[in-house]
Amino acid sequence: MTLTHRLPTKLLAAALAFAAALAVFALASSRHSAAPSVAREPAFVPATSQSTDARIASLQATVRSAPKDPRGYAELAQAYLQKVRETGDASFYTRAGAVLQTARRLNPGSTDAVVVAGTLALARHDFSGAQTLAQRARRLAPALAAPYAVLVDSLIELGRYREAARALQRWVDIKPTLSSYARISYWRELHGDLAGASDALRAAISAGGDVAENGAYVQTLLGNLDLQRGRLHSADLAYRAALARFAGYVPAQAGLAKLAATRGDLAAATRRYRTVVERLPLPEYVVGLGETELAAGRASAARRDLALVGAEEKLLRAAGVDTDVDLALFEASHGSPARGVALARRAMATAPSVRSADALGWALTRAGQPRAGLRYARRALRLGSRDAMFLYHAAVAARGAGRVDLERTWLTRSLAANPRFSPLYAPKARRMLEALR
Numbered sequence: 001m002t003l004t005h006r007l008p009t010k011l012l013a014a015a016l017a018f019a020a021a022l023a024v025f026a027l028a029s030s031r032h033s034a035a036p037s038v039a040r041e042p043a044f045v046p047a048t049s050q051s052t053d054a055r056i057a058s059l060q061a062t063v064r065s066a067p068k069d070p071r072g073y074a075e076l077a078q079a080y081l082q083k084v085r086e087t088g089d090a091s092f093y094t095r096a097g098a099v100l101q102t103a104r105r106l107n108p109g110s111t112d113a114v115v116v117a118g119t120l121a122l123a124r125h126d127f128s129g130a131q132t133l134a135q136r137a138r139r140l141a142p143a144l145a146a147p148y149a150v151l152v153d154s155l156i157e158l159g160r161y162r163e164a165a166r167a168l169q170r171w172v173d174i175k176p177t178l179s180s181y182a183r184i185s186y187w188r189e190l191h192g193d194l195a196g197a198s199d200a201l202r203a204a205i206s207a208g209g210d211v212a213e214n215g216a217y218v219q220t221l222l223g224n225l226d227l228q229r230g231r232l233h234s235a236d237l238a239y240r241a242a243l244a245r246f247a248g249y250v251p252a253q254a255g256l257a258k259l260a261a262t263r264g265d266l267a268a269a270t271r272r273y274r275t276v277v278e279r280l281p282l283p284e285y286v287v288g289l290g291e292t293e294l295a296a297g298r299a300s301a302a303r304r305d306l307a308l309v310g311a312e313e314k315l316l317r318a319a320g321v322d323t324d325v326d327l328a329l330f331e332a333s334h335g336s337p338a339r340g341v342a343l344a345r346r347a348m349a350t351a352p353s354v355r356s357a358d359a360l361g362w363a364l365t366r367a368g369q370p371r372a373g374l375r376y377a378r379r380a381l382r383l384g385s386r387d388a389m390f391l392y393h394a395a396v397a398a399r400g401a402g403r404v405d406l407e408r409t410w411l412t413r414s415l416a417a418n419p420r421f422s423p424l425y426a427p428k429a430r431r432m433l434e435a436l437r
Contacts, residue, residue: 052086052211055079063099073103074112081119086213088250088280090319096120097320111140111147118150122157125322127351130154145175152183156190159352161383178207182218189225190354192384194417198225216246223255227262228388230418235259250280257288261423266296269423283309283316283326290334295423306334325351328359337367354380354390362393370400381410388414388421392429399432408436 050058059076066072080096083089097120103113118133134151137144148171155164168187171180181204188197201222209215223238236259242252257272273289286308293302309330313323324347331340340363347356361376377394385391391414398406411433420426 052079052082052213056083068106070103070106070110071112073099073106074110074116077103077113077116077120081116081123082211082213084123085217086246088282090316090321093120093123093319093321109140111137111144114140115146115150118147118154122150122153124320125157125324125351126320127154127157131158143174145171145177145180148174149179149183156186157351157353157355159354159356161190176203176207178204178209178214178218181207182221185221185225190383190385192386194225194229194386198222198229201225212246213249216242216249216252219245220249220251220255223252223259227255227259228386228418228421232259232262248279250276250285253279254285254288257292261292261295262418262420264420266292266423270296270298277305277308281308281312283312283323283330286312287330287334291422291424295427309334322350325355325359328363332359332363332366337363341367341369354383354385358387358390358393361397365393365397365400370397373397374401374403374406386413386417388418389425392422392425395429395432404436408433411436 056076056079059072059079063069063072063076077096077100080092080099084092096116100113100117100120103110104117107113114133114137118130118137121127121130121133130150131154134147134154137147138151141147148167151167152164152171155161155167165187168180168183172184181200185197185200185204188194188200201218204218205215205222209218219238219242223235223242226232226235226238235255239252239255239259242249242255246252253272254276257269257276260266260272261269269292270289273285273292276285277289286305290302290306290309293299293305309327313327316323324343328340328344328347331337331343341360344356344360344363348360357376358380361373361380363373364370364376365373374394374397377390377397380390381394391410395407395410395414398404398410411429414421414429415426415433418426419430
């Protein structure tokens with residue numbers, strides 16, 4: 001729940017995308033017979049039927065009874081992070097950080113603690129810090145699979161795609177798991193291979209996870225991909241399968257809200273989004289609700305709900321989470337585009353990914369600088385993404401820059417798979433394309 005600091009030439013960008021595709025195609029042929037010996041997995045990843053709350057209580061008792069053992073603190077920190085995944089309560093990041101400090105004080109060389117610290121850095125969007133911790137964990141235990149999740153995610157968010165491809169290949173060589181297959185899916189999605197991304201998620205579902213939420217998570221990702229591909233019935237099935245795995249799973253419920261909006265039932269979408277926001281008012285869900293209300297002509301309700309975004313962003317920042325990219329997109333669309341530009345430039349400086357490029361391109365365009373926005377829109381699309389919002393943002397920039405050819409191409413692509421990709425922006429995209437005919 002994403003480029004280099006310098007804009008490459010078209011040839012270099014094409015070569016990079018081709019090399020990346022080759023690397024990922026090779027992932028599917030990896031076999032255990034060719035894999036090196038695998039070191040023991042850290043203590044924090046055993047399969048368990050315990051609820052997360054029960055596991056937290058058990059681990060709290062463990063650290064009280066063995067206060068000098070760093071592994072118990074690392075396990076407890078990981079359980080706190082799992083709790084955030086399930087509830088969105090960012091205060092558990094602070095708790096995780098506190099117990100990790102204890103673990104690393106007791107044993108600075110604890111691989112378990114270093115890996116979980118890297119996971120926490122990722123969750124807080126400190127991608128540079130996460131990459132440093134992942135490399136440290138690899139030096140401590142070169143054959144261990146666990147650090148690769150942190151390493152791959154951080155390299156992707158830092159825009160270091162060739163390095164991420166090599167690390168991802170190595171990870172799958174060591175141990176194909178739900179987590180590694182999920183990263184293969186994301187890699188393929190970034191490069192526009194949505195069918196391949198779906199195949200990888202099905203492999204992740206088959207591999208199974210350590211807790212019920214893990215399976216629900218990948219089922220929800222599969223639903224999101226099906227929705228992006230315009231496969232509405234398949235998306236519905238995937239979201240409901242996620243809810244069957246993990247009752248009340250909020251991301252799956254949000255997926256059903258998006259699905260209702262895609263089907264044109266804005267009243268049902270609003271009801272579902274409101275239920276989601278009442279349970280878990282994360283900015284992405286609040287924005288989804290507000291934009292659905294705007295599409296339904298309920299501007300006053302939308303303004304009231306979108307005002308929640310600022311409050312939630314403050315809570316996330318208080319927990320140490322860097323929200324620059326998401327907040328830049330929000331400000332560009334519904335607040336101050338100038339502030340959006342400042343936030344997106346900061347994001348590009350620290351994490352120059354295609355996500356950051358999209359945010360900066362959109363903010364610049366909305367701030368009245370479409371030619372500058374177009375440069376970053378190209379960077380956002382350089383890997384071959386078929387993300388409808390990336391393409392719509394790029395088309396609006398192209399229109400402002402007087403590039404009708406690019407506007408037509410990108411609008412057509414944004415609407416190709418799912419003509420209702422957004423209740424607010426898809427109708428605008430259709431009107432823009434119609435005006436060009």
